[in-house]
Amino acid sequence: MKKTLMILILVAILFLLPLFAGKYVIYMTIHILLLSLFSLGFNLLFGYTGLLSFGHAGFYAVGAYACAKILLAAPSLLAGIFGGVIFAGVVSFILGVLCIRHTRIYFAMLTLCFGMMIFSLAWKWRDMTGGDDGLVGIPRAPLEIPGLLRINMGAMESYYYVVLVSSLLAIFLFHRLVNSPLGLTLQGIRDSETRAACVGISVRNYRLISFTIAGLYAGLAGALLPPLENTVTPPVAHWSHSAEPVLATLLGGIYTFAGPIVGSFLFYIIKDIIVRFTEYWLICLGVIVLVLVLGFRGGVVSIFSGKGGGR
Amino acid sequence: MAFQGLVGLSLAMYLWLLAAGLTIVFGVLGVLNFAHGSLFMLGAYFAFTFYGLWGVNFWLAIILSLLTVGIVGYLMERFFLRHIYHLDHAYQLLLTFGFILIFDDAVKMVWGGVAKIPAMPSFFEGTIPVLGRLFPIYNIFIIGSGLLVALLLSTLFEKTWWGKIVRASASDREMASAIGVNIPMLFTGVFVFGAMLAALGGALGTPVRVVAPGIGAAMIIQAFIITVIGGLGNLKGAFVGAIIVGVLSAYGILLFPVFELFLIFVIMAVVLMVKPQGLFGG
Amino acid sequence: MKEIIRTEGLAKYFGELAAVHAVNFSLKEGIFTSIIGPNGAGKTTLINLMSGYLFPDAGRVFFRGTEITKTPAHKRVKMGISRSFQIMNIFPRLTVFQNILLPVLSRLNKNSRAFSALGSQKEAVEETEKILNEVWLWEEKDSPAAALSHGDQRFLELGIAVATNPQVCFLDEPSSGMNPIERIKVLELVKKLSAERKTTFAIVEHDMDVVFSLSDWIVVMNRGEILAEGKPDEIRDNKEVRDIYLGEEI
Numbered sequence: 001m002k003k004t005l006m007i008l009i010l011v012a013i014l015f016l017l018p019l020f021a022g023k024y025v026i027y028m029t030i031h032i033l034l035l036s037l038f039s040l041g042f043n044l045l046f047g048y049t050g051l052l053s054f055g056h057a058g059f060y061a062v063g064a065y066a067c068a069k070i071l072l073a074a075p076s077l078l079a080g081i082f083g084g085v086i087f088a089g090v091v092s093f094i095l096g097v098l099c100i101r102h103t104r105i106y107f108a109m110l111t112l113c114f115g116m117m118i119f120s121l122a123w124k125w126r127d128m129t130g131g132d133d134g135l136v137g138i139p140r141a142p143l144e145i146p147g148l149l150r151i152n153m154g155a156m157e158s159y160y161y162v163v164l165v166s167s168l169l170a171i172f173l174f175h176r177l178v179n180s181p182l183g184l185t186l187q188g189i190r191d192s193e194t195r196a197a198c199v200g201i202s203v204r205n206y207r208l209i210s211f212t213i214a215g216l217y218a219g220l221a222g223a224l225l226p227p228l229e230n231t232v233t234p235p236v237a238h239w240s241h242s243a244e245p246v247l248a249t250l251l252g253g254i255y256t257f258a259g260p261i262v263g264s265f266l267f268y269i270i271k272d273i274i275v276r277f278t279e280y281w282l283i284c285l286g287v288i289v290l291v292l293v294l295g296f297r298g299g300v301v302s303i304f305s306g307k308g309g310g311r
Numbered sequence: 312m313a314f315q316g317l318v319g320l321s322l323a324m325y326l327w328l329l330a331a332g333l334t335i336v337f338g339v340l341g342v343l344n345f346a347h348g349s350l351f352m353l354g355a356y357f358a359f360t361f362y363g364l365w366g367v368n369f370w371l372a373i374i375l376s377l378l379t380v381g382i383v384g385y386l387m388e389r390f391f392l393r394h395i396y397h398l399d400h401a402y403q404l405l406l407t408f409g410f411i412l413i414f415d416d417a418v419k420m421v422w423g424g425v426a427k428i429p430a431m432p433s434f435f436e437g438t439i440p441v442l443g444r445l446f447p448i449y450n451i452f453i454i455g456s457g458l459l460v461a462l463l464l465s466t467l468f469e470k471t472w473w474g475k476i477v478r479a480s481a482s483d484r485e486m487a488s489a490i491g492v493n494i495p496m497l498f499t500g501v502f503v504f505g506a507m508l509a510a511l512g513g514a515l516g517t518p519v520r521v522v523a524p525g526i527g528a529a530m531i532i533q534a535f536i537i538t539v540i541g542g543l544g545n546l547k548g549a550f551v552g553a554i555i556v557g558v559l560s561a562y563g564i565l566l567f568p569v570f571e572l573f574l575i576f577v578i579m580a581v582v583l584m585v586k587p588q589g590l591f592g593g
Numbered sequence: 594m595k596e597i598i599r600t601e602g603l604a605k606y607f608g609e610l611a612a613v614h615a616v617n618f619s620l621k622e623g624i625f626t627s628i629i630g631p632n633g634a635g636k637t638t639l640i641n642l643m644s645g646y647l648f649p650d651a652g653r654v655f656f657r658g659t660e661i662t663k664t665p666a667h668k669r670v671k672m673g674i675s676r677s678f679q680i681m682n683i684f685p686r687l688t689v690f691q692n693i694l695l696p697v698l699s700r701l702n703k704n705s706r707a708f709s710a711l712g713s714q715k716e717a718v719e720e721t722e723k724i725l726n727e728v729w730l731w732e733e734k735d736s737p738a739a740a741l742s743h744g745d746q747r748f749l750e751l752g753i754a755v756a757t758n759p760q761v762c763f764l765d766e767p768s769s770g771m772n773p774i775e776r777i778k779v780l781e782l783v784k785k786l787s788a789e790r791k792t793t794f795a796i797v798e799h800d801m802d803v804v805f806s807l808s809d810w811i812v813v814m815n816r817g818e819i820l821a822e823g824k825p826d827e828i829r830d831n832k833e834v835r836d837i838y839l840g841e842e843i
Contacts, residue, residue, distance in 0.1 A: 046401070052400075052401040052404065054404070098580075098584060101584075102583065102584070102587060104400055105343060105400055105543070106583055106587045108400075108401075108404065109535060109539060109579075109583060110580060110583045110584070112532075112535070113536075113576050113579050113580045113583065114576075114580060116532065116572075116576050117573055117576040117577065117580070120570070120572040120573040120576060121573060123572070124570060124572065124573070173708075176707070176708045176709075176710070177707055177708065179710055179711060180706055180707050180708055180709055180710065180711065181698050181703050181704050181705070181706040181707075181709070181711060181714065181717075182704065182705055182706060182707040183707075183711075184687070184691060184694065184695055184698070184704075184711060185695065185698070185704040185705075187684070187686065187687060187691075188684050188687065188691075188695045190686075191683075191684035191685055191686050191687060192682055192683070192684055192685075194646070194678075194682060195678075195682045195683065195684060195753065196667075196684075196695075197645075197665070197666045197667045197670075198644065198646070198666055198667075198670060198675070198676060198678075198682075199670060199675075199695060199696035199699050199753060199756070199757055200667050200670035200671050200696065200699035200700065200757055201667055201695075201699055201704060202665075202667050202668075203667070206704070209705075239532070240528070243408060246405065246408075250405060255686070280416045280419065280420055281416075282412040282413070282415055282416040283412065283413050283416035283417060283420070285409075285412050286409045286410065286411070286412030286413035286414075286416070287409070287413065288409075289405060289406070289408065289409030289412065290391065290406060290409045290410075290413075293395065293402050293405050293406045293409065294391065294394055294395070294406070297398075297402065
C-alpha cells in the first residue's frame, strides 16, 4: 500500500508540475520521460530476457524520423506519434528476425551493426533524412481527432501533458506485461534458455516478441522527440545514444521494473549537476559506471530494496 | 585505381594493429574490450607528446608511448577487469564502455582537444612514384611495419614457448591452470601485450594522422567489424579482415562516397549472420 | 503394451568419436526403464537425441509412430516428452513457485498472455500448488530457486520435468551429486511420481540398488551401442554386462 501511495503522489506531482516549475524543469522532465520509455524497452530485452542490445538507438531514430516526416507532410500529432511507433515496430520486427538466432556477444555486435547501419543511412541519405543537417522545421502539430477535439501545442506545457499521459499509459502497459505469463516466460528464457525450451517454450519466438516490444518502446520515445525539439539529427541513431538506456538501467537497477525509470531520472540529475561544476561530465559518468559494475550491479533500486546485485 | 588499393593498404595496417590486440585479448581472456580503441588513441597522444611536444627521438617516442600505454593497460586489467571475469559478458562491455568515457574526457582535460600534426621525421620525408602516382614514403614504412608485426606475431605464437602457453590457455583455461600456468598473471600479460599493440598503431600514426578525442571510439567499431569478419580470437583472420576493411574503405570512399559506411556494416552483418565464427573461424 | 518412443539406427558423432552408434532403443508405455552403462557409454547423448536437445547425424526417432527426428525440443515437449538434467538446470532468479508455474502455463498454452496478471491464471495456479506439494516444496514456494539447498533443487528439477504432465519423462542421473541421505529421498520421489502419474519414466542411473529395485526393464549401453536389455534378473545374470562392470557387485 505504501508503494501505491508513493506512486500516486509522484503522478500527482507530475501532473501539477507546470504550476510550480519553470520551462527548463518541464523540458528536462519530458526528456527524463523519453529516456524512461527508451530504457524500459531496453530493459525488457536485457533485464527480463537476457539480451544485451547495443543498437537500440536505431529504433529510437526510426520512430523519430518517421514521426518527423509525417508531421512535415500532415501536421497531426497523433498521426506522427502513432506512425513513428508503428514504423519502429515494423523495423524492429524485421531486424529481430535476423538478430534473434544469435546470442550473447554475437547478438550484441549484430545489434550494434544494425544500429550503425541505420545511423549511416540517417547521416548520408540526404534526400530522405536531410543528411547531417537532419530534418528541421518540424511543427509541434496540434493534437487533433477530426470532429472531436483539437488542442494546440504551441505552449510547451501542453505538449508536456501529451508526453506525460502517453508515458504513463505506456508504463502501465509495461507493468501489466512484465507481470503476465509473457513476462514470466521471458524471464525463464533469461534464466535458462535450454530449460525454457525443455518446458515447451519456443525461445526464438518469445525473444522476437521481446525484441519487437523493445523496439516499439524505443520508437515511442523517439516519436515523442521531434515535436519537442522541432528537429531530428543523425546522432539520435549513433551507438553512443544506444548507450544511454544502458547506463540509465544500470544506474537504476537492471532486474527491476522501476530501475530504468529511476535510472533515467538519476542520469539527467547527475548530468545536470556535474555540468554546473565542470565540462568533463563524461569522466564522472565513466567513474559511476565503473563503481556500479564493480560493486552495485543491482543499481540504486537494489540498494533501497536490499535485493542485492546481479550475477 | 589500383593506387587507391595502396592507400587502403596503409590504412589497413593501423586497423590491423588495433584489431590484433583486440582479437588476442578476446581469444585468451574471453573479454571484448570496448575500450581498446581508447588505448590506440592514448598511444597516439603519448607519442605526439614525446615526439611532437618534447622533441624526443622518433623511435624512442614510439617505445615510450608503448610502455606508458602498457602501464595503463596493466592498471585496467589488474584492478578493474580482473574482478568481473566471472560475470556475464554484458558487464565486461559495460565496464570497458565506462573506460571509454573516462579516457575520452581525460585526453580533453590533459591535452585540450585536437592536437596538431607534428613534423615528419626527416628520413621518412618525401614520396616515391608508384603506379604512376606519388606515394608517401611514410606510408610504405607503415605497410612494412604492419607486415613485420604480422610476421613477428605469427612467429611468437607458433614458435615460442610463451606463445604456446598463451594458445593453450586460450583453448583450455582449466587445463593450463592445472599444469601450473599462472592464469591471472598470463591474463595481465596478454592484456598489456594487446594494449601495446593498439598503442603502436596509434603511435605510428603520429606524423600523418590527426590526434583527437574520439578517434578511438571511431576505430573500435571498425576493429569489431574486422574481428568479426576474421573470427574472434583468430589472428590470421584479423590480418585479412583488416586488409579487407582498409581497402574497401579506401575504395568505398572513392566509389560510393555516400554509402561506404553502410556497406561496411552490411558486410559485417552478413558475416555475423551467416558465419559468426568469421571467415577463418572454426 | 504400446511402444511410446522408438529409435532406429540412431547415431551421433563428436568429431571422430561416435557417442552413439546404430542404436535401436524402444520404450514401452508404463514400463519403468533404466538405462545403465559405464561413463561415456552414450546414455546422456541418447536422451539428448530423444528429447530434442541434439539432432542425430544418422537414424530416426519416433514418438507414438510419428517421426520426430528433427523436431525442435520445445515442440517435443508439447507432444508429451520431457526430461530432467544431470547438472541442475532450474530457473535461478525465479521463485520456486514460478519455476513450476512456467511449465504449467506452457502445458495450458498460456505463455503468450501478455496483459493478464499471473495471479489471475486460476487453473495454472491451482495446478502449480498441487505439484509443489507433490514434490515436497510447498514451504519454499516463495524462495528464489537459487537459494534452495542442493537436495531441494533436485526436487525442483524433477518437479519442472513432470509439470508439463508428460507421457514420457527422461531423468538423467536424478541422484547425481547427492549425499546418501538426499539420494534416498530423491529416489523415493521418483518412485512416488512413477506410481501416481500416468507418465512413463526412463532414467539414467549409476546406483545399482536403485536400478534393480525400481526398474521393470533395463537397457545396458556400452561404447555408444546397446549391449543388452531385458528384465532386471536377466541383466543381472548376463555375462557380458557383468564383464563391463568388471567385478562390481550388481
